[in-house]
Each structure stands twice: as structure tokens, then as C-alpha cells.
Amino acid sequence: MAASDVSNQARQQDSPAAGNSEEMVEGGFVSPLQDYFVEGKHRADTARRLAYALVCILGGTVFIHYATVLILVFKGKGDAIENLSRIFNVWLPVIASLVSGAVTYYFTREK
Secondary structure, three states, X not given: XXXXXXHHHHHHHHXXXXXXXXXXXXXXXXXXXXHOOOHHHHHHHHHHHHHHHHHHHHHHHHHHHHHHXXXXXXXXXXXXXXXXXXXXXXXHHHHHHHHHHHHHHHHHOOO
């Protein structure tokens, strides 16, 4: 056997195409990209949900207040309207400031 034949046999054994399928290394399972946790995306989703929830709470509060005032007017309980208005005047600045902070953060966060 010539030296060139020995070197050709060695090259064929070292080449990846010549390897046996039994010696293959399993690469594992690759999950879709959306299945991986990404902190930036998580923070953005949380900020969006928080802003939407607070805006819905503000809108719901205003709706409930006016509906309650209408009900009290039709039932003739004008003295209860004053107490309800006092509660609403305390609650409105609190929820409005939370909403404005959340919405401001949502629209001005780093992208």
C-alpha cells in the first residue's frame, strides 16, 4: 500500500460525511423564540397592561359616579349626592395621578 492511499483513507475517515449516523450528537430541542423569557418585552407588556388597567379604572369610576348621581337624583336623595361628591373629589385626584404616571411611563420608556 502506498503512502498516498493511507493518507486518503485517513482523510475519508476524518471527514464529517464519512461518519456513522450512530456517532451523531443530538442537538436537542429548539423552542420558538416567543417561548423564551425576555426581560425588556416583559417590562413593556407589564407597563402596557398597567396603563390600560388604570385608564379603565378611571373611566369606570367616572361612569359609576355619574350613574350613582343620576339614581340618587331620581330617588330624591339630594343629601346623599353631597357625600358622594366629596368621596369622588378625594378619589379622582388619586386615580388621575396614577393614570397619568402610568401613561407617561408607557409612552416615554426607552425603546
